[in-house]
Amino acid sequence: MKKIHLLILRSFIRPFIVTFFIVMFVLLMLFLFKYIDDLIGKGFEWYIIMELMLYSSATNVAMALPLSVLLSSIMTYGSLGENYELVAIKSAGISLGRALYPMIIAVCVLSISAFIFSDYMLPVANLKYYSLLYDARKQKTAFLINENVFNNSFPGYSIRVKRKDADGQTLHEIMIYEKGQDMQSNSMNVTFAKEGVMYRSPDNLSLILRLKDGIRYEEKKAENGYDPRQQLIRLRFHELVQKFDLSSFKLARTDENEFKSAFQMMDLKLLNKWKDSTGNLLNIGLERNYSLITPYFKYFGIPHKTSKPIKFIPGKANYLKNLPHDKQISVIGNALNEAKGVKDQVKVRAQRYSDLSLEQRRNRVEYQKKFTLSAACLALFLIGAPLGAIIRKGGLGLPVVVAVAFFLIYYIISTIGEKFVKDGDLSPMIGMWIAIIVLTPIGIFLSYKAANDSELFNVETYNKFIKKVTAFFTKKTAQ
The missing domain is CATH 1.10.287 (Helix Hairpins)
Incomplete structure (x- = not known):
């Protein structure tokens, strides 16, 4: 491989990695904003959140990879054009097609890797992601006791606290309604306490309330079966410890086999x-x-x-x-x-x-999506590389705007095509490939213009053309 090819590959790899991780970070933030209410306040371990974010990142590759290829190719050839390196390459007798040669091979390898990822790794990532997200969303909240609200988080209990200190553990004016063991009866036990401390047990299986200065009322049936009267017992206490079971608040994992029937979890076979x-x-x-x-x-x-x-x-x-x-x-x-x-x-x-x-x-x-990811990388590269050579601007300014515009065109067309396929208005082959069909001729046109040193985005060229047209119509009008 020639040194010029190594130069172009090195110029492409760095912006590709940077833009890929930037796009992945933005998509991950969108995921967190969407599901923040379902994840915060449920007492998850840190590794559960990290695992969910990892699987979410894997599912975002299908959107991040084509955008990264488009943006990095525009930045690479725009930077080469801005620094007059493309001019030096052409003056050495190397055409733009030959300059694109190493990049085409690299993007082809990247497209093959994308196909392998979408067929083998993406179904597994989708299975892990959706099953874990389902379990996380149905998990009960860890904020068990709130102020001035009857909290029914624990089965058989209703707890009301008038005020909580800033530490979140010290409680004031506590009221606990406890349903009797016999659920058919109307008996109920009530506990009042002026103050209490709330904390979890060392094994994290129980919530402990240490109540102080209170009174407890108990209702229960008489011990003699022939006596229908009930007994009312009143107990005063200086300190009382009451435990509540937290086993229902632990993350319970659903069997992943229940999610395998979804098409996102299937490979081509x-x-x-x-x-x-x-x-x-x-x-x-x-x-x-x-x-x-x-x-x-x-x-x-x-x-x-x-x-x-x-x-x-x-x-x-x-x-x-x-x-x-x-x-x-x-x-x-x-x-x-x-x-x-x-x-x-x-x-x-x-x-x-x-x-x-x-x-x-x-x-x-889903079958066509396995192939369109690879084709999208090639089609967007075919647009990005000649477009960068034409606009001759590197960095994260104009290339980002142009890349986002073309990616939005690709995404909107592909989304509309997918909707038409699901509604039965288009065949899967046409609907899923219509975005590639629309963008490929644009890429070929831009490649032709770049190979012939076209001034496609030169404002002065359009001003001259407008002046000629204006002068022509002015002359016709004068006649």
């Missing part, structure tokens, strides 16, 4: 296997629909021998007019009953067919 099995179900459903409806179609609904011949005129709706009035009512009633029977037979099966068709389209969407 499993997606094709699901498609084949669903296709067989759809074919079997159509055959059964035909066998169910066929008996309702009567080709000879009129007796072979009639006392009065009936005249049928094709193309005119006068068949019923040839029948007596009572026969007309009977025929219409029988037709309505048979139509309702057909509708009832088909309605449920039609809904099932519609659901399976929707699932099949979603399956094909």
Whole structure:
């Protein structure tokens, strides 16, 4: 490999790594902003949050990688053009195509790696991410006792605290309602305390309330079964310790096998296997629909021998007019009953067919996504590299604006295409590849302009063109 190729690769690798991690950081912040209410205040260990952030970062690669390739390619060739290095390369007899040669190989390797990642690693990351996020969102909050609110976090208890100190552990004017062991009875125990201290046990399995200067009221049935009267017991205490079970507040993990049926958790082999099995179900459903409806179609609904011949005129709706009035009512009633029977037979099966068709389209969407990630890297590089050579600006100024604009075009078109595929308005092949189809000709056009030293973004060129057009119309008007 020539030194010029090594120079270009070194100029590309550094901004690519920097922009990739910047984009990943921004997407990770968006994830935290979205789920901050579901994660904060639930007593998670630090490694649970880190694990969730790691899996979230893996799922964001599909969006971060194409944007990083586009932005870094614009920055690389824009910096080379701004420092007149592209001019030196061309003056040495090396065309822009040859200057792009090492970058094309690098992006192709990157695209292959993206395909391997999306087929082998991304399904595992999605499975871990969505299962852990599901468990985290359904976890109970760790803020067990709030001020001036009846807290029902613990089953069988209702706790009210009038005031909490700044340390979050010292409580004042505590009221605890405790339901009796016999849930069928209306008995209830009530505890009042002027002050208390709240803390967790060393094994983190219990919440301990150490109450001071209080009174406790207990209601319970009499010990003699024949005596229906209840007993009221009043206890005064100087200090009382009460424990509450925290086992329900620990993160309980759901079996990951319950999430494996989602298409995001499947590789190409499993997606094709699901498609084949669903296709067989759809074919079997159509055959059964035909066998169910066929008996309702009567080709000879009129007796072979009639006392009065009936005249049928094709193309005119006068068949019923040839029948007596009572026969007309009977025929219409029988037709309505048979139509309702057909509708009832088909309605449920039609809904099932519609659901399976929707699932099949979603399956094909995930299947095509395995390939569009790699193709997007190539298409956006084909735009970014010549665009950087044309604008001749490096750094994080103009290249960022241009890169974000083209990436938004790619993202919006791909999102609309995916929606049309799921709605059944486009085939999966067209809908998922329409963004690549639109951007590839733009990349080829920009490559042609860059190879011919086009002044595509030169303002003076457009000013000259506008002046010529204005002068031409002014002359025509004067004549």
